[in-house]
Amino acid sequence: MAEITYPAMIFAAGFGTRMRHLTKHQPKPMIPVAGRPLIDHALDLAREVTPPVIVANSHYKSDVLADHLAGSEVVISHEDPQILDTGGGLRHALPLLGTRSGPVYTVNPDVVWRGPNPLRLLRDAWDPARMDALLTCIPMSRTVGRSGDGDFHKDEEGRLHRGGNLVYGGVQLLRTNRLAEIDETVFSLNTLWDLMAAEGRLFALEYPGHWCDVGTPEGIPLAEDLIAQDEI
Numbered sequence: 001m002a003e004i005t006y007p008a009m010i011f012a013a014g015f016g017t018r019m020r021h022l023t024k025h026q027p028k029p030m031i032p033v034a035g036r037p038l039i040d041h042a043l044d045l046a047r048e049v050t051p052p053v054i055v056a057n058s059h060y061k062s063d064v065l066a067d068h069l070a071g072s073e074v075v076i077s078h079e080d081p082q083i084l085d086t087g088g089g090l091r092h093a094l095p096l097l098g099t100r101s102g103p104v105y106t107v108n109p110d111v112v113w114r115g116p117n118p119l120r121l122l123r124d125a126w127d128p129a130r131m132d133a134l135l136t137c138i139p140m141s142r143t144v145g146r147s148g149d150g151d152f153h154k155d156e157e158g159r160l161h162r163g164g165n166l167v168y169g170g171v172q173l174l175r176t177n178r179l180a181e182i183d184e185t186v187f188s189l190n191t192l193w194d195l196m197a198a199e200g201r202l203f204a205l206e207y208p209g210h211w212c213d214v215g216t217p218e219g220i221p222l223a224e225d226l227i228a229q230d231e232i
Contacts, residue, residue, distance in 0.1 A: 108170030115209015133174035
C-alpha cells in the first residue's frame with residue numbers, strides 16, 4: 001500500500017531581522033548551520049516524506065535563494081511587491097501546491113530537530129475527521145535557545161489552547177480551505193489557527209525529541225551542538 005503524501009510549504013520569505021548582520025547579503029534560510037544552509041536541513045525533512053511538490057516562498061534577497069535552489073525540485077512562490085506573512089504566503093502559494101483545501105505540511109526552516117522526523121510523526125497522527133490542523137509542539141524543558149514563555153497548552157483530547165508550556169516547533173499539517181474566509185492580504189497563520197481552535201479542530205502533536213530555535217546568531221552554535229549530538 002502506497003504511503004499517503006501531502007504537499008510541503010517552506011517559509012523562506014522573511015527578513016530575518018533578528019539575525020542582524022548575517023542577513024545583510026542573504027535571506028535567513030541561507031545562513032549556514034553545521035556547514036549547510038538552514039533551508040537544506042528543512043528540505044531533508046520534507047524529502048523524507050516524499051511530498052508531490054515542495055514550494056518555498058521568497059521575498060527578501062530572493063535571487064540568492066533562487067540561485068541556491070536552481071536545478072532542484074523546489075518550486076518558488078515569489079511574493080512581490082510586499083511580503084505576505086505566513087497565512088498570506090501560504091494562500092498565495094496554493095496554486096503551486098496543487099490544492100485548495102489541504103492538507104499541506106508547512107515548515108519553518110529556522111529551527112533544528114534532534115529525534116524522529118516531525119513530518120513523519122504528523123503524517124502518522126493525522127486524523128482528518130477530528131483535525132483541521134496538527135501542530136508539532138515541544139515542552140519548554142526540551143527546547144534549546146528558546147526564551148520567554150510557551151505558546152500553547154493541550155487538553156485531555158489533545159486540542160490546543162493559547163498559553164502554556166508547549167512551544168510551536170514550526171512544523172505542522174493543516175487544511176487550507178478556510179484561508180479563503182480571511183479578508184486580509186497580509187496575515188499570520190495565527191488567524192487561521194484561531195478559527196480552527198474556536199471549533200475545537202486545532203490539535204497538538206507533542207514531539208518526543210529536542211528542538212532548537214535558530215532565530216538569532218546565538219542560536220547557531222546551540223543548533224550545531226544539537227546536530228552533533230544526533231550524529232554520535
